[in-house]
Amino acid sequence: MVSSRSEGAPPGAVDPSLGRARDRLAFALDLPSLDQAGAVVDELAEDVGVFKVGLELFVRAGPAAVERAARHGHPVFLDLKLHDIDATVDGAVGSAAAMGARYLTIHASGGPTMIERAVRRAEAESSDLRILAVTVLTSLSETELRAIGLDRSPAAQVELLARMATSAGAHGLVCSAEEVAGLRRALGSGPLLVTPGIRPAGSDVQDQKRVSTPEAAIAAGASLLVVGRPIRDAAHRPTAARAITRAIAAALGATP
Numbered sequence: 724m725v726s727s728r729s730e731g732a733p734p735g736a737v738d739p740s741l742g743r744a745r746d747r748l749a750f751a752l753d754l755p756s757l758d759q760a761g762a763v764v765d766e767l768a769e770d771v772g773v774f775k776v777g778l779e780l781f782v783r784a785g786p787a788a789v790e791r792a793a794r795h796g797h798p799v800f801l802d803l804k805l806h807d808i809d810a811t812v813d814g815a816v817g818s819a820a821a822m823g824a825r826y827l828t829i830h831a832s833g834g835p836t837m838i839e840r841a842v843r844r845a846e847a848e849s850s851d852l853r854i855l856a857v858t859v860l861t862s863l864s865e866t867e868l869r870a871i872g873l874d875r876s877p878a879a880q881v882e883l884l885a886r887m888a889t890s891a892g893a894h895g896l897v898c899s900a901e902e903v904a905g906l907r908r909a910l911g912s913g914p915l916l917v918t919p920g921i922r923p924a925g926s927d928v929q930d931q932k933r934v935s936t937p938e939a940a941i942a943a944g945a946s947l948l949v950v951g952r953p954i955r956d957a958a959h960r961p962t963a964a965r966a967i968t969r970a971i972a973a974a975l976g977a978t979p
Contacts, residue, residue, distance in 0.1 A: 738798075738825075738853065738915060741947060744972035746772030748964065749800050749917075751951030752792060753777055757784040761791045763960065768795040770964035773825070775800040775949055789822045798825035800949075804857050806830035809840045816841045820848035826917070828897060831856035831884035838891035845894075853915065856888035857897040861920035878902055882909055889914050900935030900943055907944035919949040923967060937967050941974035 741747055750771040754760040760780055767774075774792035776799060781788050792799045801824040805812045812829060819827045829841050838856060845852040858881040859868070865876055873880055881902040886909065888896060895915025898906060903916050918940045940948055950967055957963035 738946070741772065743772070744975055745770065745968045747941070747945075747947055747971050747975075748968055749773035749775045749947055749949045750954055750964065751775045751777060751802075751919075751949055752780055752788070753951050753955065754780060755783070757787055757791060760784075760788060761794070763955070764792055764794060764797075766960055767954070767964055768797070770961045770968065771797070771954075773798045773800050773947065775802050775951075777802045778804070786822050789824060793823060799823065800826040800828075800947075802826075802828050804828045804830055805841070806833045807837075809837050812837050813840050813844045816844040816852075816854070817848055820845060820852050825851055826853050826855055826895075828855045828857050829893075831858050831888040831893070831896070835887055835891040838888055838893055842892035842894070853894040854892075855895045855897050855915065855917055856884070856893040858884045858888070858902070859898070861899045878905060882906065885910060885914075895946065900940035900945060903940060903943040903945050915946040916944060917947045917949060918945040919951075921948045921950045921953070921967075923953055923963075923970070937970040938974045941971050 748771045750767055752760045752763065752774055754763060764774055774797050776788045776792050781803065789799050789801060801819050805815050806829065816827060829838065842854050845854050859877050863877065868877060868880060881898050882905060885896050885906050889910055895917055896906065897917045897919065899920050900918045903918060906916060921935060921937055921940060923936060937948055954960050954963045
């Protein structure tokens, strides 16, 4: 296994399983049916390191989606963005642990008590489960933040929530690549930084507002990149995934 950091690379915290460049790539299984998702898992099993199950697929298929995503032994990222009263989130974390999820998202805006309880439950249930606090969705711009009563810039709101979430024990954060370098400076190498909104150079940004290339996100200190449509909608998905893995490897100075 190669080192997850090259000499002089930014101090990005990395889950011990994220040793190779491929393992830094999480594919979002944003597909309308369990059968379609399962087919894509089989198709990409050699080319991505983590499979992410989001709301669309989980609401449709439930725990079977996690089981299908893990069929080749890949870690599963359960992206449910939990945000509820403490007891409800506690119970949901227990259920996620029972399903064998490696990563589980909760909203940082749920507050420190919710985060602390989620982390305590995760650590009691599983040595593998990591709680990731979502800061500001990559689809939100400064204008949209003002519309919901927040006068800070996205970067300032991200840092405020990130400091609170990590102080409450969150194992990692979900943020855009625009905020990664600043969070590394502010928080050091401790937290996992998971970055959605990844688009290869020249790709359509679609509904994302704060996007980045794979190379730039890794160079800034991201631990794990989440990619969906650029792979899902490609003419040949394995080829698209390999191109992103090569870009990650180049930024790491590592092996794909």
